[in-house]
Amino acid sequence: xxxxxxxxxxxxxxxxxxxxxxxxxxxxxxxxxxxxxxxxxxxxxxxxxxxxxxxxxxxxxxxxxxxxxxxxxxxxxxxxxxxxxxxxxxxxxxxxxxxxxxxxxxxxxxxxxxxxxxxxxxxxxxxxxxxxxxxxxxxxxxxxxxxxxxxxxxxxxxxxxxxxxxxxxxxxxxxxxxxxxxxxxxxxxxxxxxxxxxxxxxxxxxxxxxxxxxxxxxxxxxxxxxxxxxxxxxxxxxxxxxxx
Amino acid sequence: xxxxxxxxxxxxxxxxxxxxxxxxxxxxxxxxxxxxxxxxxxxxxxxxxxxxxxxxxxxxxxxxxxxxxxxxxxxxxxxxxxxxxxxxxxxxxxxxxxxxxxxxxxxxxxxxxxxxxxxxxxxxxxxxxxxxxxxxxxxxxxxxxxxxxxxxxxxxxxxxxxxxxxxxxxxxxxxxxxxxxxxxxxxxxxxxxxxxxxxxxxxxxxxxxxxxxxxxxxxxxxxxxxxxxxxxxxxxxxxxxxxx
DNA sequence: CAGTGGTCTAGACCACGCC
DNA sequence: GCGTGGTCTAGACCACTGC
Numbered sequence: 206x207x208x209x210x211x212x213x214x215x216x217x218x219x220x221x222x223x224x225x226x227x228x229x230x231x232x233x234x235x236x237x238x239x240x241x242x243x244x245x246x247x248x249x250x251x252x253x254x255x256x257x258x259x260x261x262x263x264x265x266x267x268x269x270x271x272x273x274x275x276x277x278x279x280x281x282x283x284x285x286x287x288x289x290x291x292x293x294x295x296x297x298x299x300x301x302x303x304x305x306x307x308x309x310x311x312x313x314x315x316x317x318x319x320x321x322x323x324x325x326x327x328x329x330x331x332x333x334x335x336x337x338x339x340x341x342x343x344x345x346x347x348x349x350x351x352x353x354x355x356x357x358x359x360x361x362x363x364x365x366x367x368x369x370x371x372x373x374x375x376x377x378x379x380x381x382x383x384x385x386x387x388x389x390x391x392x393x394x395x396x397x398x399x400x401x402x403x404x405x406x407x408x409x410x411x412x413x414x415x416x417x418x419x420x421x422x423x424x425x426x427x428x429x430x431x432x433x434x435x436x437x438x439x440x441x442x443x444x445x446x447x448x449x
Numbered sequence: 450x451x452x453x454x455x456x457x458x459x460x461x462x463x464x465x466x467x468x469x470x471x472x473x474x475x476x477x478x479x480x481x482x483x484x485x486x487x488x489x490x491x492x493x494x495x496x497x498x499x500x501x502x503x504x505x506x507x508x509x510x511x512x513x514x515x516x517x518x519x520x521x522x523x524x525x526x527x528x529x530x531x532x533x534x535x536x537x538x539x540x541x542x543x544x545x546x547x548x549x550x551x552x553x554x555x556x557x558x559x560x561x562x563x564x565x566x567x568x569x570x571x572x573x574x575x576x577x578x579x580x581x582x583x584x585x586x587x588x589x590x591x592x593x594x595x596x597x598x599x600x601x602x603x604x605x606x607x608x609x610x611x612x613x614x615x616x617x618x619x620x621x622x623x624x625x626x627x628x629x630x631x632x633x634x635x636x637x638x639x640x641x642x643x644x645x646x647x648x649x650x651x652x653x654x655x656x657x658x659x660x661x662x663x664x665x666x667x668x669x670x671x672x673x674x675x676x677x678x679x680x681x682x683x684x685x686x687x688x689x690x691x692x693x
Numbered sequence: 694c695a696g697t698g699g700t701c702t703a704g705a706c707c708a709c710g711c712c
Numbered sequence: 713g714c715g716t717g718g719t720c721t722a723g724a725c726c727a728c729t730g731c
Binding site (some may be wrong): 251273 | 702
């Protein structure tokens with residue numbers, strides 16, 4: 206068995222796909238996998254390529270390796286959800302089997318005041334876009350996002366894409382504006398719901414809520430987004446998985 | 450310049466240290482680094498080794514690479530705190546310049562009831578250790594942890610180590626019991642403080658608080674810890690950084 | 694076009710776990 | 713001693729960037 210070297214996808218990625226398929230079909234958790242040298246022979250690739258593929262599989266939690274013993278299949282219970290990705294409402298709701306939905310409550314262009322200028326690392330007065338979104342799951346209001354992004358970078362952002370096509374904001378950043386999220390810095394804390402948001406979320410004023418504050422950076426360390434979210438405390442659980 | 454091949458530390462790790470030092474002393478953010486081939490010559494190592502070192506530096510956010518252009522120094526503002534690590538109260542408080550302190554409120558051995566047996570994946574009635582800890586920062590009570598671990602694995606756990614030596618639980622797991630944390634699964638949600646905890650934390654009953662529920666797994670997918678924490682909403686902020 | 698990072702090969706030795 | 717994963721080398725070609 207060999208791979209196609211003329212494809213756009215590198216060989217080690219093709220190998221990752223092959224191994225994933227093979228594991229899915231033929232292995233149980235904690236089974237011993239083929240050794241690196243056996244994989245070399247089977248797929249006619251060099252050891253470096255095998256190790257590159259195995260590294261990927263290790264990172265996504267599909268396998269674990271033990272020096273002197275071998276490579277083993279990890280328990281996939283841990284593999285259904287993405288690990289180490291920044292928070293995505295849509296992804297989390299899907300993982301819970303709920304139907305996510307996003308409604309745009311506000312889209313406006315404003316001049317940054319002192320506070321938002323500082324948060325976005327811009328000069329006060331610079332134009333920014335404010336986006337207020339209501340997130341629902343199975344029809345139930347779950348959280349309100351207030352997102353602030355620099356107008357200069359995203360002037361042609363289409364509200365229709367967000368609402369009608371229900372595209373994820375980060376997909377639009379990446380696909381339409383080539384802005385890659387390199388780092389997301391999140392603060393999570395407990396708070397009390399404001400009167401305004403309580404009405405929108407359909408809960409009592411003063412109910413406990415989960416507050417999220419997020420700043421995201423591109424590879425050049427420019428800030429591409431600042432978001433404050435308020436989630437209802439009686440419904441919303443934020444889940445993270447850390448892999449080592 | 451060459452490296453010592455007889456050291457326990459692999460050459461690429463030595464190269465990582467060298468490059469970190471060099472970057473710290475001679476480079477500014479977004480400066481262009483030596484090319485991979487120049488590093489090869491300078492340190493007399495092969496390209497693979499250089500790339501292994503650069504991969505590490507990329508993962509910890511020290512550098513970023515651009516195909517066809519070069520390798521660049523990232524802004525270290527993002528590098529002071531560890532990225533992608535599971536939550537550690539002690540580490541976070543240190544990062545904020547606060548003095549962390551842990552007080553053991555309870556250490557007991559009990560038989561797991563239905564609930565905890567399920568959470569730890571044990572049979573009901575199995576012996577487990579309960580550990581209740583109060584976390585303070587600069588003398589101020591911040592959160593209460595209730596940790597449940599299987600007695601079979603950690604029967605010789607020393608409370609003195611935790612309290613007098615202020616050792617981190619995970620260091621003890623790793624160093625004294627060879628239990629490595631492979632995956633941490635955390636739920637974060639907003640809640641209301643119980644009467645009992647309100648007294649300990651010095652806040653009013655019914656105050657909003659941040660609740661954390663954590664399950665950690667070793668590489669074999671055995672559960673090594675289940676912890677529920679309650680943090681005061683007026684003081685405590687949970688910070689995470691995601692790197693891509 | 695030259696220079697960069699991205700991928701790949703073939704072969705070597707070491708360190709660890711197990712019999 | 714043998715098989716495993718971990719590290720390392722020397723050399724090659726490709727794809728992308730910018731002049």
